[in-house]
Amino acid sequence: QAEDGNIEYKLKLVNPSQYRFEHLVTQMKWRLQEGRGEAVYQIGVEDNGLLVGLSEEEMRASLKTLRRMAEKVGADITVLREREVDYDSDVPRKITEVLVRKVPDNQQFLDLRVAVLGNVDSGKSTLLGVLTQGELDNGRGRARLNLFRHLHEIQSGRTSSISFEILGFNSKGEVVNYSDSRTAEEICESSSKMITFIDLAGHHKYLKTTIFGLTSYCPDFAMLVVSANTGIAGTTREHLGLAMALKVPFFIVISKVDLCSKATVERTVKQLERILKQPGCNKLPLLVNSDDDAVTAAQQFAQSPNITPIFTLSSVSGENLDLLKVFLNILPPLTNSKEQEELMQQHTEFQVDEIYTVPEVGTVVGGTLSSGICREGENLVVGPTDDGKFLRLKVCSIQRNRSACRVLRAGQAATLALGPFDRSLLRKGMVMVSPEMNPTICSVFEAEIVLLFHATTFRKGFQVTVHVGNVRQTAIVEKIHGKDKLRTGEKAVVCFRFIKHPEYLKIGAKLLFREGVTKGIGHVTNLQAITTKENGLEESLGPGQLSF
Numbered sequence: 001q002a003e004d005g006n007i008e009y010k011l012k013l014v015n016p017s018q019y020r021f022e023h024l025v026t027q028m029k030w031r032l033q034e035g036r037g038e039a040v041y042q043i044g045v046e047d048n049g050l051l052v053g054l055s056e057e058e059m060r061a062s063l064k065t066l067r068r069m070a071e072k073v074g075a076d077i078t079v080l081r082e083r084e085v086d087y088d089s090d091v092p093r094k095i096t097e098v099l100v101r102k103v104p105d106n107q108q109f110l111d112l113r114v115a116v117l118g119n120v121d122s123g124k125s126t127l128l129g130v131l132t133q134g135e136l137d138n139g140r141g142r143a144r145l146n147l148f149r150h151l152h153e154i155q156s157g158r159t160s161s162i163s164f165e166i167l168g169f170n171s172k173g174e175v176v177n178y179s180d181s182r183t184a185e186e187i188c189e190s191s192s193k194m195i196t197f198i199d200l201a202g203h204h205k206y207l208k209t210t211i212f213g214l215t216s217y218c219p220d221f222a223m224l225v226v227s228a229n230t231g232i233a234g235t236t237r238e239h240l241g242l243a244m245a246l247k248v249p250f251f252i253v254i255s256k257v258d259l260c261s262k263a264t265v266e267r268t269v270k271q272l273e274r275i276l277k278q279p280g281c282n283k284l285p286l287l288v289n290s291d292d293d294a295v296t297a298a299q300q301f302a303q304s305p306n307i308t309p310i311f312t313l314s315s316v317s318g319e320n321l322d323l324l325k326v327f328l329n330i331l332p333p334l335t336n337s338k339e340q341e342e343l344m345q346q347h348t349e350f351q352v353d354e355i356y357t358v359p360e361v362g363t364v365v366g367g368t369l370s371s372g373i374c375r376e377g378e379n380l381v382v383g384p385t386d387d388g389k390f391l392r393l394k395v396c397s398i399q400r401n402r403s404a405c406r407v408l409r410a411g412q413a414a415t416l417a418l419g420p421f422d423r424s425l426l427r428k429g430m431v432m433v434s435p436e437m438n439p440t441i442c443s444v445f446e447a448e449i450v451l452l453f454h455a456t457t458f459r460k461g462f463q464v465t466v467h468v469g470n471v472r473q474t475a476i477v478e479k480i481h482g483k484d485k486l487r488t489g490e491k492a493v494v495c496f497r498f499i500k501h502p503e504y505l506k507i508g509a510k511l512l513f514r515e516g517v518t519k520g521i522g523h524v525t526n527l528q529a530i531t532t533k534e535n536g537l538e539e540s541l542g543p544g545q546l547s548f
Contacts, residue, residue, distance in 0.1 A: 006035025006332065007299075009045040012058050013065035021065075025072045028100065032075065033337050037102045037110050037192060040299070040330075041066060041077075044085070044095035053085035053093030066098060075102040076171035080295050080330065097295065099330060101171040101192055109168075110193040110333060111401075111412060115214055115248065117239035118225035120202035123255035123315060125159055127225060128197050130315045131325070132165045134179025137315045146178075147199055159201045162213045166401055169193040169329045184402035194401060195328055196413065197223075204235055208465070208472070211512060214246055216353045216428075216470035217413065218368055220334050222250035228312070229260045231268045232275065241452075244281065245521040246510060249334075251301060251309040252285075253324065258314040265312055276308055283308040294323045298330035335411065343410035348372030348380065350416070350432040351470040355423060362396075363423045365432075366415040367470065372434065374398065374408040374416070380432045384441045385425060386501040388530055392435070393421050429471040431504045440529040443502045444478065446495050447511050449522030457485035458520075464513040466496060468524065474499045475513075493525060502530055 008031050016024060031039035043062050044054045054062060063079075070077045080097040116124045129143030130136055137143035141157055148154050149161050166184065168176035168191025176182070176191045188194065198217050200210045214222070222243045226236060243250045252272060257265050269287060276283040286309045288294050297309035309327065313320040354366035374380075376397055383390030398405045400414040408414050416432075433439050451458055462477045475496040483492055509524045 004034055004338075006031050006039040008039060008041050009047055009049065010041055010043050010062070011046050011052060012043065012054055013062040013069075014058055015061065016065060021069070024065075025069050028069050028075075029073055032073065032100065032102050036333050036337050036340070038332065039100045040080070041098045041100060042095065043098065044093070051085045051095055053095050055091050055093060059094055059096060063096065063098070066100075070100055073102060075100050077101075078173040081292050083292075099173060101173065109188070109191055111196060112194070112221065112331060112333060113196045113198060113217060113219040113413065114328075115198045115200060115217070115219035115222045115243075116225060117200055117210070117214075117222055117243060117250075118202055119227070119230070119234040119236045119239075120158060120204075122202060122225045122227040122230070122236075124202060124225045125199055126315045127253065127255055127313075128165045128199055130318075130321065132167050132177050132197070134175070134177045136318050139316045143315060158203055159199055160203070160206050160209065161201070162209060162217070163199045165197045165199060167195045167197065167328070169195075173329050175325055175329075188401050188403045193329070195331075196401070202235060202239075207235070207238070207514075210239070211242065211467050211514070212428075212470075212472055214242055214248065215467045215472075215510070215512060216351060216368075218370070218411075218469075219248055221331070222248045224250050224252045226252060226254050226268065226272065228254050228257045228265045228268050231271050237275075240275070240281075242512075245452075245512060247305075249301065249305045251297075251327075252311070254310065254312045255315060257312050257319060258317045269310060269312065272310060282306065285310055287312075288320075288323050288327065291323065291326055294326040295330055298327045298332070302332045302334065340410060343371045344373050346371040346410075347437040348374050348378070348432075348434040349437070350374060350380070352382070352426065352430045352432065353428060353470050355426050355428070356415075357423055358417070361417050361419075363418045363421045363426070364415050365418060365426065366413075368413045369408050369410055371410050373410070376406055379435065381435050381439075382426065382430055382432045383439070384430070384502050384504060388441055388502045390433075390439065391425060393418050393432070429473070429503060433504075439504055440527060441502045441504050442527040442529050444495065444497045444528040445505055445524055446481075446493055446526040447522045447524050448491070448493050449511070449513070449520045450491050451486050451488055452519045452521060454486070454488050454518045454520075457487055458518070459485040462515070463499075464496075464515040464518065464520075466498075467512040467514075468503075468505055468509050471503045471505065473501075473503060494522075 078099050080099050082094050082096045118124050125144035125147045126137050147163050149163050168187045170176050171192040176187050200213045273285045276285045284307050288297050288309050288311050300307045311324050349371045350369050351367045352365045356364045358364050378395045381390040396417045396419045398408050466475045475498050478497050479495040481493040511522045513520050
């Protein structure tokens with residue numbers, strides 16, 4: 001059994017002494033802290049993982065003790081699954097798996113971001129509508145109407161922008177959504193775990209929006225939706241490739257199973273399994289058919305990224321929808337508390353993904369805090385502007401999932417109100433950092449890339465659209481080190497120059513570039529920095545300084 005992590009094996013908890021009880025409670029606090037507010041207890045299992053099992057009476061007493069421990073730390077428990085084991089005895093013996101979830105102090109609920117990918121018309125928005133509204137679809141797309149942001153989306157039925165939907169789970173593991181005419185604030189208040197779905201566009205025309213959603217919103221997981229009756233078609237492979245290139249762990253949902261026969265569904269599953277097992281993917285498909293599978297899938301999926309759970313469900317009949325909910329309920333966060341604390345101790349850095357003007361509030365920016373802590377009333381600098389400057393500003397207020405929030409911690413997405421700051425000075429791809437950080441910006445950078453697909457040869461002077469995190473800009477290939485040209489599948493270090501304005505980049509950041517059918521991935525290896533003075537208003541260009 002691992003010392004760290006949020007899974008605890010317990011043989012039995014029958015009538016512990018007071019001293020032992022206190023020790024158990026301390027241990028539970030540690031496990032909850034490791035799992036950022038949730039832990040899994042497996043009762044009837046020895047520390048070395050041997051499945052011994054307990055009799056009915058001992059199990060009842062152990063669960064009672066566990067309930068007392070949970071009350072002491074302010075948590076709730078739910079039994080995930082029970083299983084009988086064959087152990088040398090006449091009495092039937094069981095092991096039980098229990099989820100302990102704490103209603104978080106200071107309203108720091110667990111927040112997981114799930115990007116939703118899939119071909120056009122595979123039922124992505126409808127599935128999200130059903131999950132977040134709590135009512136089934138009528139087969140004509142009623143469930144997705146609340147998700148659309150533009151009139152043309154309602155008319156064509158196609159998502160063209162990125163929309164966010166929230167689904168909450170309370171500490172007992174029950175779904176909290178908009179069903180009982182709740183508002184977003186109420187969902188946030190009564191949930192101890194939130195899942196934010198990022199609904200992306202399936203149509204090929206909107207591919208750049210989808211890439212932007214995947215690179216800038218830093219999703220923890222991706223959900224690939226495949227329609228049972230069409231199988232793998234259109235942009236499905238491309239989206240699968242994007243998730244793998246960005247190393248986002250993904251699971252697959254086969255939707256619309258009410259429309260076709262069992263044989264068709266099985267054919268789609270087989271087709272998917274074949275693709276997942278290919279050398280390029282190297283994944284282990286796991287078909288989920290019962291609650292038990294869903295629990296196993298969630299735990300294995302978080303531990304080893306090679307496992308890919310596959311769900312078959314229908315948004316109209318509601319078949320197997322509960323299995324997906326069970327899976328999402330148990331899905332643990334990718335980072336443990338220690339990693340998050342390390343990030344929080346660094347300088348503040350907020351990526352700007354969206355910009356709005358709100359009446360009576362002023363300019364509002366949406367995005368993700370990638371490191372540090374951001375508080376209301378804090379003074380930050382934003383940039384780089386077109387001429388590479390950083391401008392001062394003050395954070396007036398913070399909202400997370402549509403409800404006010406005092407402090408923003410690393411890894412959380414939020415919107416910040418900037419008061420009377422001029423909107424025209426801002427654009428997507430900027431960063432807001434603490435003034436003492438003295439950020440490095442660059443126009444010229446080097447990256448180690450792999451060319452995934454290109455019709456002819458890739459050479460100097462070629463223009464591509466580069467995506468690095470929330471930065472999206474056209475760049476020119478200045479130089480390919482050690483080669484004249486590149487062909488499909490080749491690797492090289494390439495020097496790029498941004499066409500319009502300098503950007504804030506970090507060494508080691510993942511990079512995607514595309515132009516028509518040309519695609520490539522890689523990471524930033526070197527920056528040719530332009531240094532900015534402390535006040536962020538004057539600048540001096542060093543003689544091609546390199547910052548490592």
